[in-house]
Amino acid sequence: MITHVESPILEIHDLTVSYDQSPVLWNVDLSLPAGKLIGILGPNGAGKSTLIKAVMGLVPVTGGYVKIFDRELNDVRSRISYVPQRESVDWNFPASVLDVVMMGTYGKLGLFRRPGKKEKQIAMDCLDKVGMQSFVDRQISELSGGQQQRVFIARALAQEADLYLMDEPFAGVDMATETAIFQLLQEMTAAGKTVIVVHHDIHSAMNYFDWIIMLNLHLVASGPKTEVVTEDLLRKTYGGKLNLLTKVSDIIRQKDFNPLKS
Amino acid sequence: MSDFVYFFTFQDASIAYVVIGITLLGIGSAYVGTYSFLDKKALLGDAISHAVLPGICLGFMLAGEKNPLYIVTGAFLSGALATFLTSWLKSKTRLSDDAIIASILSIFFGFGIVLLTVIQKSGNPEMAGLNQFIFGNAIAILEEDLYIYGGLAILIIITLSVLRKEFSMLVFNADFGTSIGYPMGAIRMIFNVLMILAVVIGIQAIGVVLMAALLIAPGAAARFWTDKLSKLLLIAGAFSAVSGILGTYVSFVIPQMPTGPWVVVFLSLFAFASFLFAPKKGVLSRFIARKYYLKKTHQDHLLKAIFHGLEKGQSTFPIEEIYESFPYKKKETKQTIDDLVKSDLLINNQGLINFSAKGKSEAKRIVRLHRLWELYLNEYMNIAPDHVHDSAEKLEHILTPELEALLENRLNYPKLDPHQETIPRDNDEL
Numbered sequence: 001m002i003t004h005v006e007s008p009i010l011e012i013h014d015l016t017v018s019y020d021q022s023p024v025l026w027n028v029d030l031s032l033p034a035g036k037l038i039g040i041l042g043p044n045g046a047g048k049s050t051l052i053k054a055v056m057g058l059v060p061v062t063g064g065y066v067k068i069f070d071r072e073l074n075d076v077r078s079r080i081s082y083v084p085q086r087e088s089v090d091w092n093f094p095a096s097v098l099d100v101v102m103m104g105t106y107g108k109l110g111l112f113r114r115p116g117k118k119e120k121q122i123a124m125d126c127l128d129k130v131g132m133q134s135f136v137d138r139q140i141s142e143l144s145g146g147q148q149q150r151v152f153i154a155r156a157l158a159q160e161a162d163l164y165l166m167d168e169p170f171a172g173v174d175m176a177t178e179t180a181i182f183q184l185l186q187e188m189t190a191a192g193k194t195v196i197v198v199h200h201d202i203h204s205a206m207n208y209f210d211w212i213i214m215l216n217l218h219l220v221a222s223g224p225k226t227e228v229v230t231e232d233l234l235r236k237t238y239g240g241k242l243n244l245l246t247k248v249s250d251i252i253r254q255k256d257f258n259p260l261k262s
Numbered sequence: 263m264s265d266f267v268y269f270f271t272f273q274d275a276s277i278a279y280v281v282i283g284i285t286l287l288g289i290g291s292a293y294v295g296t297y298s299f300l301d302k303k304a305l306l307g308d309a310i311s312h313a314v315l316p317g318i319c320l321g322f323m324l325a326g327e328k329n330p331l332y333i334v335t336g337a338f339l340s341g342a343l344a345t346f347l348t349s350w351l352k353s354k355t356r357l358s359d360d361a362i363i364a365s366i367l368s369i370f371f372g373f374g375i376v377l378l379t380v381i382q383k384s385g386n387p388e389m390a391g392l393n394q395f396i397f398g399n400a401i402a403i404l405e406e407d408l409y410i411y412g413g414l415a416i417l418i419i420i421t422l423s424v425l426r427k428e429f430s431m432l433v434f435n436a437d438f439g440t441s442i443g444y445p446m447g448a449i450r451m452i453f454n455v456l457m458i459l460a461v462v463i464g465i466q467a468i469g470v471v472l473m474a475a476l477l478i479a480p481g482a483a484a485r486f487w488t489d490k491l492s493k494l495l496l497i498a499g500a501f502s503a504v505s506g507i508l509g510t511y512v513s514f515v516i517p518q519m520p521t522g523p524w525v526v527v528f529l530s531l532f533a534f535a536s537f538l539f540a541p542k543k544g545v546l547s548r549f550i551a552r553k554y555y556l557k558k559t560h561q562d563h564l565l566k567a568i569f570h571g572l573e574k575g576q577s578t579f580p581i582e583e584i585y586e587s588f589p590y591k592k593k594e595t596k597q598t599i600d601d602l603v604k605s606d607l608l609i610n611n612q613g614l615i616n617f618s619a620k621g622k623s624e625a626k627r628i629v630r631l632h633r634l635w636e637l638y639l640n641e642y643m644n645i646a647p648d649h650v651h652d653s654a655e656k657l658e659h660i661l662t663p664e665l666e667a668l669l670e671n672r673l674n675y676p677k678l679d680p681h682q683e684t685i686p687r688d689n690d691e692l
Contacts, residue, residue, distance in 0.1 A: 053437075056437075056440070056441045057440065057441075058437050058440055058441065074443065077441070077442060077443040078442075078443070080441070081441075082437075082438065082441035082442075084435065084437050084438060084441075088435070088437065089434055089435045090302075090434070093300060093430075093433065093434045094300070094485075094488070094489050094490055094491045094494050095430065095434060095491060096490070099430075099491075100434075103427075103431060103435070103438065106427060106431065106439075106442060106444070107442035107443060107444075111428065111444065112424060112425070112428075114426075114427065115427070139489040139490075141489060155438075159442070
């Protein structure tokens, strides 16, 4: 059940990604519409984070390509914002909340130039949007999980992008923060932005997203929520690892080279 | 004393060169080292500093004398080769980081010692100067050395200042940097080059063996004092420069004394003092905070004990009786009563203890927090009434007024705790 769209905002063509030779994503082929709140669902180890990392060029791809706004990634980076997993950084780094949010402006600022008043103002506005304005000068090591996540989202807002890719923004976040973040994402899509979110909780996903991608090492489904969320597809996604696919991965890992690499 | 005056008044131009050199080098290496410490790559600095030795020897062999340009170039190239091999081995093999770094360090250093022995056997009269590169001799820094070592140190400091936001991003979140199109690979390479240069500029003054300490110790010591990057860099630079100057002074006063080990001794003193005395993160201040907390808990328990007596209808509290309720703690209890009297919570009327109005309200507050928490555990977390006491005994000391208000609200201003005891309030009759 894979729905393709005309003039997609993001097109992933036959994408295969391997870590240490063994494939973690097999031939993902999908296209996504603009202005929607899109969820990527799947069990642990299904390749959800890997998919958006591959879109952002953070992991080498074994085969296939990605087109964003019908262009190459490097031509449109300033229009894309990536929110990494909260656990992927060291929150003991000596920086203030403002320092981190200001990083969102670095893309437009460019190399060598120091952020000034304008960048600070953008960062303050974005902190305001996530309700963290009173934490501006707080050290990031003193924040709770939910606050860290909101800082990351404020940084993404500061990029003033059109397409947002967020890796587990609801992980380790309390209920109130989850609702607040979700409302913010809805406002963003209402303003014409496209937001793609890696998510692990199937129940809340039903309420949150317009369009759902289901992954389990390969693409199970991609389409409008109402068409995709069926018992059959859910079983295919969450009903355990595909035995045969895992065995093939094992064989490839034992080879001295990666036969999938073109 | 005259040595001291002579050294620190810089009457001798050559001493001024040495002090300027060691200050620049200290700041430069502390600056780079702080970033690599934050990046958790401290070991790489150690590997590079050992790995420059063969380059120094080859530079010497090619030049046939102690030419700083040859030696710096040789050291840089061999440090660069070691850094490249480290990342190449990491990408091509499944060896762990520590195994790779340890092998590179010992192989390069071993090879360097072999070359050093070869040079010694050759009987080159210039050889004497070469031994200094192992443990360093800052006094031997000459004017022409200063131009090279000092110049490189300034280059390091300027590059780090210009690329500060890029290096911070490299350490904090390199993936994000890549995602916004920054050339993070190139930035990583520039950083590695600066790291090798920082080692190279230290070989004359500090020596290859101990240069790693000058990279890492200042940042690690400064980390105890601040959570701000700009302050961290300043403090690290200051620790490093002061240690450098002091180490140089010792090797100036005592002949034949190498500089490197003394610089490291002074750096260790700074690091050790930071570890002990830094506010908040230091051992001493944590010890004091804990002492203060224990004292406060004893005060709370004493107020509670009197309040429980009051609940049972007792009206006078002889001081001896209070001592008995805290067995083996008479001295501590006496001190606590004195403290409580001093802060107007208790009244001592010739050996009979009683609450002041303020004291009774404080005792009620502690007992209230204790019982509210017990009730919360029982009602909201389904913990049996006979299992809630221990947790409440600890939390009664730390629950804030905001949390108290929240508990009251959630539990709807309850009258009784799970043991059917009254939850005391300021306006009740007791």
